[in-house]
Amino acid sequence: MGIRVLLVDDQPIVRTGFRAVLTAAGDVDVVGEAGDGPAAERAVASLRPEVVLMDVRMPGGDGLTATERITAAHPDVRVLVVTTFDVDDYVRRALRGGASGFVLKDSDPEDLVRAVRTVHAGESLLAPSVTTRLVRDWVAHEPAPATPDPAADGLTARERDVLVLVARGLSNAEIAAEMVVAESTVKTHVAHLLRKLERRDRVQLVVHAFEAGLVRPS
Structure with a gap:
């Protein structure tokens, strides 16, 4: 049984790309997808993923509110926030909302897989230099x-x-x-x-x- 991952992004093509990369890793099982925050909350409750790859800005419901609710209701679930590395109020809310780390949307496939494995293993500070830069700005x-x-x-x-x-x-x-x-x-x-x-x-x-x-x- 691989690491159970839920993909959350409002763009199907992005989810498809992430699914292909993670499935090819061999030790990751993509158990579901969601197109907005509320759908992500429902999916977590029903599918019980271990890691959620969470987009921030989604028209149907933002990922920041979903992150706060998911981490509060399911403390064992790790949320990796997908960011374009813009340091703004969204990222600050993600930190306070319980996000376990950040992954860049244009990351190399190996980095994406490594991010999921690292967060799943409990090493939440995925990329120390990236996270510290975000925190310092906040x-x-x-x-x-x-x-x-x-x-x-x-x-x-x-x-x-x-x-x-x-x-x-x-x-x-x-x-x-x-x-x-x-x-x-x-x-x-x-x-x-x-x-x-x-x-x-x-x-x-x-x-x-x-x-x-x-x-x-x-």
Whole structure:
């Protein structure tokens, strides 16, 4: 049984292209398609996909609202937002709405497949440099935090260091090299951060770090 994927896009030709690429991978099963947000919500409830490839702007109902509702109702479902890399309010809403990562609409086939596999495996920060750029643009439009984040007070010094490096866009392997520790140690720290800060994935850890003022846009 392959990774169960739902394709959501208002353009049938785009869905057809994505389906062809993912099906050819061999370990991905496209279990359904939807042409707008409301249809995506219904499809998730009935088909139970593991990953949803979600377009943003669709005439029948936007993907951002659908992302928020899907991640709230189905916490185990990962949503990959399809973007043209325009950094705007839509992308900021996707971050806050629980999106697990981003994939470019003109991505190479290998990158699309890798994105699905990575998010399915729980490595939500698909492309650290891309996601961090998006978050930095978003946070630049937000006011600085008025008070320190109380949740961060419960972090150890090492956990705080890892959180800052995650927010700067480093992968687990890069953080391990930076801190001169084993990659498994980094994974343990990340797991502790998710639990202590009550965040569902790495993308939300990045958002938290910027919102709490632990990292500021450069």
